[in-house]
Amino acid sequence: MxxxxxxxxxxxxxxxxxxxxxxxxxxxxxxxxxxxxxxxxxxxxxxxxxxxxxxxxxxxxxxxxxxxxxxxxxxxxxxxxxxxxxxxxxxxxxxxxxxxxxxxxxxxxxxxxxxxxxxxxxxxxxxxxxxxxxxxxxxxxxxxxxxxxxxxxxxxxxxxxxxxxxxxxxxxxxxAWTRITPWRSMLAAALDQKHSAITAATVEGEAYNPSSELLALWLADRLGVAVDRKVTDGPGITAVRLYTADGDICLDRPDGRLALLAVPGQPDRHVALKRRETSELLAEELRRLDPDDIYRTTVAFAVKHLIGDPGKGDHVEAPAPAKKASPAEKTSPAEKKAASAK
Known part of the structure; x- marks a missing residue:
């Protein structure tokens, strides 16, 4: 009516x-x-x-x-x-x-x-x-x-x-954050299967794609590693590569529908990872009305490490957190001089 x-x-x-x-x-x-x-x-x-x-x-x-x-x-x-x-x-x-x-x-x-x-x-x-x-x-x-x-x-x-x-x-x-929920879920599941330390990562996607930037920032924040942004023709996010000493963990989606997940020591397998309609994204957000703490920490990380202009084809890094100084590095020059005099 x-x-x-x-x-x-x-x-x-x-x-x-x-x-x-x-x-x-x-x-x-x-x-x-x-x-x-x-x-x-x-x-x-x-x-x-x-x-x-x-x-x-x-x-x-x-x-x-x-x-x-x-x-x-x-x-x-x-x-x-x-x-x-x-x-x-x-x-x-x-x-x-x-x-x-x-x-x-x-x-x-x-x-x-x-x-x-x-x-x-x-x-x-x-x-x-x-x-x-x-x-x-x-x-x-x-x-x-x-x-x-x-x-x-x-x-x-x-x-x-x-x-x-x-x-x-x-x-x-x-x-833009809701669009990467399946990517975050799939990568978290892959890391549950492979316990090697991640040394670096790369996020591949279209230029000026905010979801690619948020995914790179989320990985840099959660893993504490440098993340490169590589520009591709899309559609959307096309691949994520996590580098380990045992080999690369790769989630590759070139067509916007079906992705190939490769984990060292395991057979490659195809996973559904289609680009979702706006109605699906909206329905996901309406399922929870409480604050999204993971989104909060990611955008807080972005305040300090917001990546620059990937539209020019440059690799842009979201820096890893600073390494903690060892006890020897914390010793002041005066203390070192006094110790050598003894």
Missing amino acids: KIDLTDTTSSRINAALIRARRAIGTPAVGMVLTLVVVTDEGSAYDALKAAGDASREHPSRIIAVIKRPGRSPRDRASARLDAEVLVGADAGTGETVILRMHGELASHAESVVLPLLLPDAPVVLWWPEAGPPNPSIDPLGRLGQRRITDAASAEDPVGAIGTRADTYAPGDTDL
Whole structure:
């Protein structure tokens, strides 16, 4: 069921939601969270489709915020709210409210969204395109326990990782990080089988790919080794190589679908490692609403060791932690001189 509302208010939208639920015979609200999608008109269709698919696993009230501030001073001075209310088959397993905010109202989106949030339910913010510089202090971002951005959609994807690192707050996450979950799981499983010490590593992937950068930083942080970034034609991440004294552990995925895992002393085997749809990434993030501590430590590591510009084909290293000094190295020159005099 679809209801169009022109020049409306939040209270009228809430009343329309109640009428629509009663009309289709489902007055009870069985949704587990509110997902607020902040997007533009050009990206709204794809974003709402991904959110609707994710709601099959997490029944949600989806609120799409589309801002139209206008170009002329007259347009910016005016304020109007138009809405579409979708319930039932048109909205997947939950409800969808599409808000189009015109003029000055676009600068106060949080005042419109707040009355539409489900009571006593978590709130998740998602920016499918370039998100705000600091999501946790954004007026809409303050409404959510979880804030999801996507560095891959930014004009400078690698630079966006640095911005996320500088402004991180508990509850922040990025789909560039979610994309490497299968890679991290597969590499961790391979290291459980092979206990040789890792001496260095290489991450191969497309230029300006934020997921490649995050994977390199995660490996450097967790393994304490230098990690090179090698630029390839993609798609996405194409290979990870971990170097040991017994041979190389290699996870190679040249086609974006099937990977070959090679571990010294074991037969090579193929593993499924396809590039996932946005709806799958979003569904993964909605499974947990607590802070992601591993993401936090990785972006904290990035503050000190953020890799540079891999788009020029250079190998870029994420430095390993400094080696601890031995007792002899800790001895001061004065102490050494006194000892030699004895």
